[in-house]
Amino acid sequence: MSTTEAPTLRGGAWLIEDAPAESVTTPETLSDEHQLIGQTADEFMTAEVVPIIDRLEQKDWALVKSLLKRAGDLGLLGTDVPEALGGVELDKAASIVVGEAIGRSASFAATFGAQTGLSVTPLLCFGTDEQQQRYIPELVNGTLVGAYALSESGSGSDALGAKTRAVRQPDGSYRLSGEKMWITNGGFADLFIVFAKVDGEQFTAFIVERDFPGVSTGKEEHKMGLHGSSTTPLILQDAHVPALNVLGEVGKGHKVAFNVLNYGRLKLAAMCSGGARAVVGEAATYALQRRQFGQPIATFGAIRHKLAEMAIREYAVESMLYRTAGLIDGMLQGSHAGAAVLAALEEFAVEASMLKVSASEMLDFVLDENVQIHGGNGFVKDYPAERHYRDARVNRIFEGTNEINRLLVPGMLARRAVKGTLPLIPAARKLQDEILTPGLVESPGDGPLAAQRHAVTAMKKTALMVLGTAMQTYREALADQQEVLSGAADILIDVYAAESVVLRAAAAKQSSHAALHEDTAAVFVNDAAGRVEIAARNAIAAMTEGDTLRTLLAALKRVLKVTPVNAVAIRRRVADAVVQKKGYPYG
Numbered sequence: 371m372s373t374t375e376a377p378t379l380r381g382g383a384w385l386i387e388d389a390p391a392e393s394v395t396t397p398e399t400l401s402d403e404h405q406l407i408g409q410t411a412d413e414f415m416t417a418e419v420v421p422i423i424d425r426l427e428q429k430d431w432a433l434v435k436s437l438l439k440r441a442g443d444l445g446l447l448g449t450d451v452p453e454a455l456g457g458v459e460l461d462k463a464a465s466i467v468v469g470e471a472i473g474r475s476a477s478f479a480a481t482f483g484a485q486t487g488l489s490v491t492p493l494l495c496f497g498t499d500e501q502q503q504r505y506i507p508e509l510v511n512g513t514l515v516g517a518y519a520l521s522e523s524g525s526g527s528d529a530l531g532a533k534t535r536a537v538r539q540p541d542g543s544y545r546l547s548g549e550k551m552w553i554t555n556g557g558f559a560d561l562f563i564v565f566a567k568v569d570g571e572q573f574t575a576f577i578v579e580r581d582f583p584g585v586s587t588g589k590e591e592h593k594m595g596l597h598g599s600s601t602t603p604l605i606l607q608d609a610h611v612p613a614l615n616v617l618g619e620v621g622k623g624h625k626v627a628f629n630v631l632n633y634g635r636l637k638l639a640a641m642c643s644g645g646a647r648a649v650v651g652e653a654a655t656y657a658l659q660r661r662q663f664g665q666p667i668a669t670f671g672a673i674r675h676k677l678a679e680m681a682i683r684e685y686a687v688e689s690m691l692y693r694t695a696g697l698i699d700g701m702l703q704g705s706h707a708g709a710a711v712l713a714a715l716e717e718f719a720v721e722a723s724m725l726k727v728s729a730s731e732m733l734d735f736v737l738d739e740n741v742q743i744h745g746g747n748g749f750v751k752d753y754p755a756e757r758h759y760r761d762a763r764v765n766r767i768f769e770g771t772n773e774i775n776r777l778l779v780p781g782m783l784a785r786r787a788v789k790g791t792l793p794l795i796p797a798a799r800k801l802q803d804e805i806l807t808p809g810l811v812e813s814p815g816d817g818p819l820a821a822q823r824h825a826v827t828a829m830k831k832t833a834l835m836v837l838g839t840a841m842q843t844y845r846e847a848l849a850d851q852q853e854v855l856s857g858a859a860d861i862l863i864d865v866y867a868a869e870s871v872v873l874r875a876a877a878a879k880q881s882s883h884a885a886l887h888e889d890t891a892a893v894f895v896n897d898a899a900g901r902v903e904i905a906a907r908n909a910i911a912a913m914t915e916g917d918t919l920r921t922l923l924a925a926l927k928r929v930l931k932v933t934p935v936n937a938v939a940i941r942r943r944v945a946d947a948v949v950q951k952k953g954y955p956y957g
């Protein structure tokens with residue numbers, strides 16, 4: 371692994387390079403500007419959204435619209451939108467800060483995400499000047515509500531299999547026919563980003579206003595959760611759409627659809643992160659007040675283990691999230707031009723998919739443990755634990771299911787390797803020579819976090835070994851090996867998470883919470899190395915046999931030599947911090 375002065379601003383480069391801690395964006399390095407917009411969003415949620423969640427769940431869409439308008443007035447809908455289009459023109463890290471605050475209400479977060487991530491982003495990246503001027507300022511101030519209509523009953527994951535058709539008219543306009551499903555904000559949106567096939571073939575994005583002839587929405591879906599978010603079909607019956615409302619190029623709708631989802635995934639991860647942070651507080655507060663056997667349940671080791679693990683897993687997601695936002699901002703260098711934003715989002719699509727998977731699964735873990743800590747009270751509606759649990763389940767389904775996102779992670783890296791835009795193949799060859807040399811064991815070195823850095827390097831080598839072997843073994847047929855690809859994705863996610871955690875802890879070494887950061891990094895890396903080892907063994911055993919299998923397993927054993935830490939003692943210390951703070955303890 372080569373060490374560079376600053377991280378290469380290329381998606382996936384972390385797999386073959388080491389980044390210095392000073393180069394990484396973390397929650398601790400956020401500017402006053404970030405803190406300020408975060409505080410605004412937090413106060414808005416505390417004062418205006420969280421207290422009325424029950425009313426939102428009665429599907430009072432006028433109330434939801436008024437909250438969106440209020441968020442617009444506060445600048446929260448246009449955090450990273452240029453000032454010329456009514457936005458606040460901050461960076462992506464600022465959007466993540468805002469997204470985390472909004473994540474405290476899952477229903478409002480869905481409404482908010484459909485407005486900012488899924489409606490404003492496509493217009494910003496693909497809209498003409500005229501389209502941007504016409505729609506973005508009013509979306510950003512909350513006067514207009516947007517929605518994103520890609521899915522259909524027969525095509526969710528296979529979005530390009532959409533049946534909605536657009537027929538070109540002699541005057542250049544289009545007639546759209548078809549039905550879109552599960553559209554967030556469907557019940558009250560004023561405009562929809564709709565995907566349809568021109569003449570049944572060319573997949574294309576359109577801006578469709580609710581008032582266009584032939585546009586209507588269906589009944590609200592009866593959902594497991596997110597009862598305060600509108601989800602309806604969008605019905606297009608020969609809907610008349612002017613030629614000027616084609617978004618991007620005819621036949622290039624896939625570019626709009628997938629790039630928008632890249633940003634959507636990042637924002638979804640931010641909302642999951644914020645939701646988890648708030649729930650660590652709910653769980654700790656409940657555990658302190660609930661007494662069994664004459665003492666608060668927060669004194670029991672089994673409960674403390676849960677509280678610590680909830681905080682540790684959220685810490686890992688938060689670390690990846692801000693690191694990724696920092697990489698994107700580093701590439702953008704303050705630019706808000708649509709083309710630059712598009713290129714940056716595409717560059718870090720792998721990281722966005724990793725974050726979507728890890729944040730949604732981390733949140734489900736946290737919310738499940740929260741129900742468990744609440745016991746019977748976790749299963750009844752008197753406490754918010756059961757609502758959180760139901761609301762979060764969809765995060766693993768929308769914005770690309772976690773299965774699809776897992777497949778994308780190694781798939782995109784392998785494509786970049788083959789194209790030569792990411793030098794994974796030479797790195798894998800060099801590694802092959804290195805790891806097949808018996809007796810080569812690097813020393814972990816001294817000092818705090820040295821062992822963790824060493825473990826991260828070992829995990830990177832392991833990831834490269836698995837990905838390299840998969841590419842060599844299956845070549846063009848790699849995409850058919852979903853089990854191996856999904857396992858590789860889990861390894862890659864753990865590698866990125868572990869490195870992000872270690873870099874953050876190293877960057878926080880002067881802070882008053884330095885010891886807590888170090889503890890968290892130590893236990894996270896310890897567990898991640900264990901998971902990576904199992905996943906790598908399974909993948910290698912699936913891909914190779916005989917001598918090759920034996921050689922690779924021996925190499926894995928040599929490479930991934932990680933000394934275990936006393937995870938019980940460390941988690942006890944993390945739990946102490948959670949209980950003392952009655953919440954997420956790092957800030």
Ligand SMILES: Cc1cc2nc3c(=O)[nH]c(=O)nc-3n(C[C@H](O)[C@H](O)[C@H](O)COP(=O)(O)OP(=O)(O)OC[C@H]3O[C@@H](n4cnc5c(N)ncnc54)[C@H](O)[C@@H]3O)c2cc1C
Nearest residue numbers: 518519520521525526527552553554767768769771773774
């Ligand atoms: C509350 C809610 C809000 C939503 N909001 C929107 C919205 O605003 N706009 C919008 O366009 N859509 C929206 N959706 C739709 C959502 O994006 C889709 O449900 C999602 O993409 C999955 O598609 P599907 O439901 O058709 O599942 P399917 O694609 O049928 O998938 C079913 C299962 O098969 C797996 N699977 C599918 N294909 C593959 C494959 N190639 N390899 C391996 N496994 C595979 C999936 O991972 C999943 O586990 C929303 C959905 C919900 C529930």
